[in-house]
Amino acid sequence: MAADLGELLVPYMPTIRVPRAGDRVFKSECAFSYDSPESEGGLYVCMNTFLGFGREHVERHYRKTGQSVYMLLKRHVKEKATGAAGGAISRRRNGRVFLDLELNRDFNGDEYECEDEAKLVIFPDHFEIPLPNIEELPALVTIACDAALNAASAYKKQESDSWDEEIQVSKHARSLRQQDNGVRIPPSGWKCQKCEMRENLWLNLTDGAVLCGKWFFDGAGGNGHALDHYKDTNFPLAVKLDNITADGADIYSFDEEEAVLDPHISEHLQHFGIDMLQMQQNGTENGHLNTESVRPRVSEWEVIQESGMKLKEVYGSGFTGIKNLGNSCYLGTTMQVLFSIPEFQRAYVGNLQRIYDYSPLDPTTDFSTQMAKLGHGLLSGLYSKPPMKSELIEQVMREEYKHQSKGISPKMFKAMVSKGHPEFSSNRQQDAHEFFLHLINLVERNSAGSENPSDVFRYLVEERVQCCQTQKVCYNQKVDYLMQLPAPMEAASNREELIAYEAKRREAEENMRAPPEPVRARIPFTACLQAFTEPENVPDFWSSALQAKSAGVKTSRFASFPEYLVVQIKKFTFGVDWVPKKLDLSIDVPDFLDLSRLRGTGLQAGEEELPDLTPPIVLPEDTRGKDHFQASNKNNSVVLSPDIDESAAMQLAEMGFPLEACRKAVYYTGNMGPEMAFNWIIAHMEEPDFAEPLALPSFMEPGPSMASLGLAATPLDNQPPEESIAILTSMGFPRRHTVQALKATNNNLERALDWIFTHPEREEEASDDLLDMSDIMEPNDNTFSNANTNSHSTLSPDQDASGPRIKDGPGRYELFAFISHMGASTMSGRYVCHIKKEGRWVIFNDHKVCLSERPPKDLGYIYFYRRLSSC
DSSP states (O other), rough: HHHHHHHHHHGGGGGGGOOOOOOHHHHHOOSSOOOOOOSOOOEEEEEETOOOOTTTHHHHHHHOOOEEEEEEEEEEEOOOBBBTOOBBOOOOOOOOOOOOOOOOOOOOOOOOEEEEEEEEEEEEEEEEEEEEOOOTTTTHHHHHHHHHHSOBHHHHHHHHHSTTTTTOOOOTTTTTTOOOOOOOOOOOOOOOOOOOHHHSSSEETTTOOOOEOOOOTOOOOOOOOHHHHHHHOOOOOOEEEGGOOOBBOOOOEETTTTTEEEEEEEHHHHHHTTHHHHHHHSSSSTTTTHHHHHHHHHHHHHHHHTTTTTTOOOTTOOOBBBBOSSSHHHHHHHHHHTSSHHHHIIIITTTTTHHHTTTTTTTGHHHHHHHHHHHHHHHTTTTTTOOHHHHHHHHHTTTTTOOOOOBBBHHHHHHHHHHHHHHHHHHOOOHHHHHHHHHHHHHHHHTTOOOOGGGGGGGEEEEEEEEETTEEEEEEEEEEEEEOOOOOGOOOOHHHHHHHHHHHHHHHTTTOOOOOOOOEEEEEHOOOHHHSSOOOOEEEEEEETTTEEEEEEEEEESSSSSSSSEEEEEEEEEEETSOOOOOEEEEEEOOOEEEGGGGGOOOOOOOOBBOOOOOOOOOOOOTHHHHHHEEEEETTTEEEEEEEEEOHHHHTTTTTHHHHHHHHHHHTTOOOHHHHHHHHHHHHTSTTTTTSOOOOOOEEEEETTHHTTTTTTTTTTTTHHHHHHHHHHHOOOOOOHHHHHHHHHHHHHHHHHHHHHHSSGGGGOOOTOOOOOOOOOOOOOOOOOOOSSSSSOOOOTOOOOOOTTTTOOOOEEEEEEEEEEEEESSSSEEEEEEETTTTEEEEETTTEEEOOSSGEEEEEEEEEEEEOHHH
């Protein structure tokens, strides 16, 4: 028999690998479904790629790759036998060979035990060889099987690598030298020191510089000034300002190019006046100093989770829970809501087979595959089955509730969507609002050439800015996906009660007595809408009528209405002591909403427009152009000499390519790394001047004023710089498309490249005057002018504002879902969501899904409305 098995495996020996140190062995969950070794068909692990597949999907992998040898893993969960005294009898667990796997079911480990079995299966005949079978199998096969069985499950490894243990202590943390420059950071009112960005701001821990981050496709705009500051100073560590809590902060090392930990973060922040210890004392964990914040939170937790009520659990399609991986409920609630929307269901679950058939060889890192997998897991009902009648009786007898299916575990999905992100890759709680925008932008990036379901949230905002001195106006339009509503505490209907409570609270604090019963502010929803439409001062407005900066006033309206309106209530702020605070308020959010009166009307009769002039061009200290060029003036000509990342060029040269070709590749791809430069080399290696030295053009300069005007950086006619166009066209993109991309992103090369990938050229885009904008607006940027070149998210005046991706319609909506937050900060606490299904509200509280008895609509954080079909 041994000889027969050896001969049988000979043809497949070249395809069987022994797992190496960096290999992930996916032996807990299928790459295409949530099948596991506990599933009826078990889990098949490819002995070449070590990917796991359920019985339904293993054939696809075999057909696509030709890989024939798989290891079939099965886990059998059994109740322990009991003795005469009723105690469990300990007995040997046979075949327990992949020990690191955890039970997917919610069984009590003292009452249940598992038995594991493993087999080698050879396709297509499904020939099975039981394991272990040391005597009969070739030595290589035995070693490979043992290594795969004993390897840590990829889920455990992926979990730690992606959002826990990968975040290591920075090598700079203990030796960081901070400058004694007197910088003190206030708890609010931040903006970038080199532009006017007010979001995605990072505090450099060496000198206290507050600068904007990189442009992540997560709704957080940024011009990369924090990174540029590191390049100029070599100050390595920065912390994100709005994510600092008593529990920690999100820290990034520019030198190590990854999110890091800083054991001395409290001391480093204290240097700039941010007292994390005081935040801890005033937090909700300690009931001594800020006890008034504890009691309303307890009530909030009970009300939002509908505690104390016997909620009926529901099962089946659309009623599958998502397990909490530890501070991951912000992800679970967001995905539950998104996959309750038909457009997301159709885009991913409706195209399931096509997505799976065309998935890459490693589907675990493919966005569309993992979205389809998650959607199918939530909507199929396969992982939400009620207990059998006999089990139900047993549960009632034990007064426990254990059943076969308690939701799906999104470990693979979380690792994929958070990879490389300094916040979501951590194991800390994050803001559901920020994750929603992050997810929408991942959808944007991965929907090129196919249906983009995020278009249902996309709409245009009309911004009217008036010069206070001349009374002249300008109108701009920006793209947005979410409406942020202020919560004006001064408009509370119980204001007198709140004033009386505050007086009693202070008196109790002074006399060291117990605080009074807290009072929750009740704010009318109409007051929130009114606050949204109130004029906002724009102190840095550049008036083209005055040709100077002037005070301005901005108002916002809807230029179009989305199919699905997302409304976020601004509940979170920082106190003067840097303690994160959540406003304790109740808002009478309506089931039906009519925003028709908020539609923008454009230029009105009697209004005079500001002249359409470009403001004077002032070269910032760190123009992106200096990353790629250095200008010198010789004989009235501007000679551009490249600033090339020589280390990247040397990496390519070590691969055997000519050095000059490598330098050109790095130059023409804008110093964006060796991988991008390698692609350029492959595309241009047949050209006759491939190995010739880099030659740059000279531009005649009519007079000394040309350089001072900064013409090379931003021409007055808004035509992108020729050198930027050349970089993108050298990568194979059409000139017209690169011009569109640069105009759409304010001539930012990195954003333009992303814009091109997310906006493939269409036939209807034959004209340069039809631009499809994808950039999310920067809602808190207070720098405005009436020139359309000042914001990458501003639409050009000749653009068709409706556009193919704006699905305008009436502004009447019905509430169908809301996400609620419990806790004092978005960086802590918990999220749950309520979704209206089949006419009933359903609460999704991690893996538990129940019919809601009292949906707490007044305490929500993010609300989701769908447009009424009959208006």
